[in-house]
Amino acid sequence: MKVSIEWLRHYTPVDLPVKTLTEGLTMSGSKVEGVEELFSEITRVVTGRITKIERHPGADKLQVCQVDIGSESLQIITAATNVFEGAVIPVALDGSTLAKGLKIKTGKLRGELSQGMMCSIEELGLTGADFPSGAGHGIFILPDTAPLGQDILDVLDIRDTVIEFEITSNRVDCFAVEGLARETAVTFDLPFSEVKPLVQANSSRQSADLASVEITAPDLCYRYVGRVVENVRVETSPDWLRRRLRCAGIRPINNIVDITNYVMLELGQPMHAFDLDQVAGRQIIVRRAAPGEVLRTLDSVDRTLDDQMLVIADRDRAVALAGVMGAENSEITAGTTTILLESATFNPQAVRRAAKLVGLRTDASSRFEKGLDVYNASRAIDRACELIEQLGCGDVLKGRIDAWPCHPEAITLLCRPNVINAFLGTALTAPDMHTILTRLGCIVTDVAGDLSVQVPSFRPDLESEADLAEEIARIYGYNKIEPTLLSGKQTTLGGRTPSQKAQEKIKDLMIGQGFFEACTYSFESPRELDKMLLTENHPLRQVVTIRNPLGEDYSIMRPSMVPSLLEMASTNWNRSVDEGRLFELAYTYQPRQLPMTELPDETLHLAAVLFDETQKGKGATNFLLMKGVIEEVFLHMGLSDVTFQRAEGTPWLHPGQSAQIRIGQDIAGTIGVVHPDVAERFAAPPGTVLLDLLADVVLSRHNDKRIYQPLPKFPAVTRDLALLVDNDILVADLLDAIQASGGKNLESVRLFDVYSGKQVPEGKKSIAFSLVFRSADKTLSDDEIAPAIKKILKKLEADFTAQLRE
Structure with a gap:
């Protein structure tokens, strides 16, 4: 996310050295990735007025100009044909530097002295999109009122600093300039001005008189707000608007499109504008796409859709892929006179899936897929209409068309100052916390010494008291928290716990027997459980489902290590690795009950896989090898009461070449050759052997005491x-x-x-x-x-x- 400091100052009066600003924001949680000083390479370029033009005595195509720069008059030779006496132009002085590192020095051209150079917009690092009046070939002609001898960057008002932020996906509010301005104001204790649009809507007609909206898929569209603008004039945006867009990395197009992009950057709400005359029946229907439906998006590519995708349609056809991109059939053109502005909130998972499947990730989809504030939709569309009125782009009709199937309730959290202070190691008072949370946009109420905190709708990441503690800590300043000993706790000098030492010992034992340690994802696809031949009521079918997965392949937390290991074996075998020994010491996750009301059970497993293509068809041999490996681990862990019994409830293992491992009366895991059908489904080597051990059982019985015995006196x-x-x-x-x-x-x-x-x-x-x-x-x-x-x-x-x- 790129933001210019000039734009930030529109909401909060920040006037700090760039280094102080960026360091402070990074420390408060808004990490600064980079800083760019715009046009910093342009030096010693000032304004001047051409007072006299003469032909060059030695060259027909050159002209000798006398240029007044306020403090003196310079002679400059140019080949430009668009200059004239009285023109105010940018002058690069002796020793100046222009775009792309071009350096200017005093010299002679065909025997005549030239004490500088007149500049085009390209030589200043600008484009026609920045200053349309300077577009084309020739010298950049400035307004006649421009003061002489002034630095060109100040005259054009383009001196600025752009800060690039690395925003984490949970802070969707900071994908907006307003959100970053709020963070800046809170961090440095500055005033903050929230955007409060005011729409005049002088038209006598209502938006609802010209268009209608219907949502047929409320599970995929939470709110859809529309507003109609008539007598639209599509033209170039003003300099300040184009400049802010370019600083943010967005190419200016025309005033209507630029306004929707501007509001997306300012408030974090993507918008779209339809040519209402191209919308059949002037009726918007938010529906699921038909299977196989084809939509040509604005990039002139035909996209094939499915019924899990959401489209914005009219009476006859789809006119946009919701949250991703509009269609060519309703785009804004130079002949557009009436538009329908759209501001909506969509199901983030549906947008992410659609963008991925059609191979089109846009600035809009990247925001929608993080989950937007449903209450921000109406404010954003009003802000767009306010800008349309300010720029004279059209006549805004009264009222909004607002389809809003379900209103979410506000979240209220309890903030206990004593708990927060104990958690952070601080001594903040309740009023201190009250002030910080209020400045962050929360509505805070005192309740018998504690604080009742109503979370603002733009902060969905605040879900618990621990989240409030984090907010208080980062704004108060981590550097201000004094290091103290934990009260009432026994202090240590560091080092590993006995359990950690035992885990490292297990890893060393596995590595010592030729195994390589692996590290796999804790997320997997539910389809992996089908490959294990699990019955519908098998205990491993009870899984923890991810609320906002990256995709179906990572939509559950793994209840078993088996799929991860078999996938690793398959990957290596299919890359011509004939023999492999891999292990992982990691956690599996299963809910204690469904639906989940508490954290899931996390169980530490030692899982290993062994395959040997040179022993093809000798799964029993590999089984005994793996059995010997785990017996060696048990021996060095001081476990003697280990037995192997016939395995039950393990459909992924060969029924005749598998065993259940018991330590005393406790079930400690399973070992066995992979069932041929399962090996085929995972594309794993035949005869692969799996070990799945409950590491917690082993660790709880770990005995590292050594018992010494005298050497035997008689032979055996x-x-x-x-x-x-x-x-x-x-x-x-x-x-x-x-x-x-x-x-x-x-x-x-x-x-x-x-x-x-x-x-x-x-x-x-x-x-x-x-x-x-x-x-x-x-x-x-x-x-x-x-x-x-x-x-x-x-x-x-x-x-x-x-x-x-x-």
Whole structure:
């Protein structure tokens, strides 16, 4: 948003050094992105009057002119043909600098001395749009009344400074010069003059006599205000209006279009003007577009619309794409005599979607999509009509045509000074806060020591007491808040909390096993949940919906990490990455109830994805790799009571190659090969393995205590058992049985092989364990170990019909 300081002064008498002004506004929340001194390169150019013109003795096309600059007379040679004796012109003196860095020095032309140069508007960095009277070839002829010897920038009144602001999307009021002027006035404690248009409307007729408005889509159009102007005279705008538009980066066109753009910049309300004679039946219908309806916009491009877009139509056809751009069929031309001015507020999501789909983002749509003040529409159209009367552009008819289906109620917030001071660390009084909020446009009432604050309609970003605290802090000045220790709180010297340290430890463990940390968006599309094969009543279908999403692809907060990880796997695989290991430690979000009345639950997850194209068709191998990874994490986190059980309620995982992870009696997550249908929907590699762990469960049981044991005095004896079992037998059950029946000398059991193939019967698998026996008193012999082995095999046969593999 670009604004000239001259324009700001129209609303508040700011007279400060530019640096002081910009620093103060930045500190109060209106960040200054840049500052441009207009025409700062133009130096030593003054006004002069041509007193005598003679032919150059050595060149037919040159003229020798005597020019009076007030303090002296100079001889200047020119080839311009439009100069004449008595003309007042800009004179570049010796040592002057013009546009594009052109430097002027005294010299001789064909033997005659030339002590400067007469300037055209282009050489001054101006255009015909700035000064139509100076357009064309030749020297810029100034008004005869211009004082001589004065700096040309002062004579033309074009010396100005333009400030470019970086406005955040929630501060829609600051996408207007008036809003930035209000911020300037409040920041520097200056008076502020709000725009209060006064329309004479001397015509005897009413606007409603010539046109009508009907809204058939009140969910997409909140208010539509129209006003009719007759006897319109389309011509060039005055210098001051064109200059302000150009400072803001908008090209002047004609007085009617310029006025609508001016009001958009001044009040933040986009407007449009229709040639009313081109509106069939003089009837405006605000409706949804018909599927496939084609509209040729003002840029002469045919746009195909759908029924989710809003159009402004007449009785026969659409005449504008609401909030984006008007149509060619009703544009203002030199022959226009009667216009209908439009000032409306539209559904911001609908405007954003329409602008994106038709590929047309305009100054108007960028404002509409942020949500405009519905109460500002009537003031804006009156301001446009006031300017039309002031500039003599036409005759404004009485009254407005105002279609307003629903009037929003004002928002009132409670501001408790003690709470605000505790929150900010300040000692402001209630009157101090009262003054700040009032100057910001709030209506403040004292209520038993607290403040009742009615939020102005142009500040929809103020939704809670915390927002009021922010407003008070930024206007009071963050630099004025004295640093103090938190009262009643234990102070620290900084550093990470135990939970943060544990999280960093988990990340280090994952990275140490070859994983790369990822960072994905917390927003996603609801279509991602469909790809996971979730049933309609699955718990993950309960989602937090974004009120003003960037688009459908980012319209909900993720309830699961699965889609993000699979999208990452798909992106890498489709770019010829054959093997990948990625993880993320981040939050998922789910509402506690619907409709939402409180903040959602945020759950910390450790999610990881592993794929290996070189192991195509070996999803079980990848599963065991991932299982080993998480077991390593559990080991270093001090967790010993971890079990893996058959997974349920996870349709995105392969039913035969997935498991639920439990820590004690708590469910800690899932691990498994991605279901082939899900992998296909996400275009992820076949055999991809997913891990989704509830990190909070792990962190709550983290045990970093180290228990030291003496080194064993006697050697261990190792025995391997290869067993044939049915395919549906769980390894975890076999491990429990071995440990339960192995006796006191069984030190450890480790799975080291799982095999199914030609060498084992159909429906069977071979599972091999390594058993370590050790006694604290002596070296064990084979005869002492044999009974334990026999007991283990008997237990396995009885419980699982397991057979020792030959």
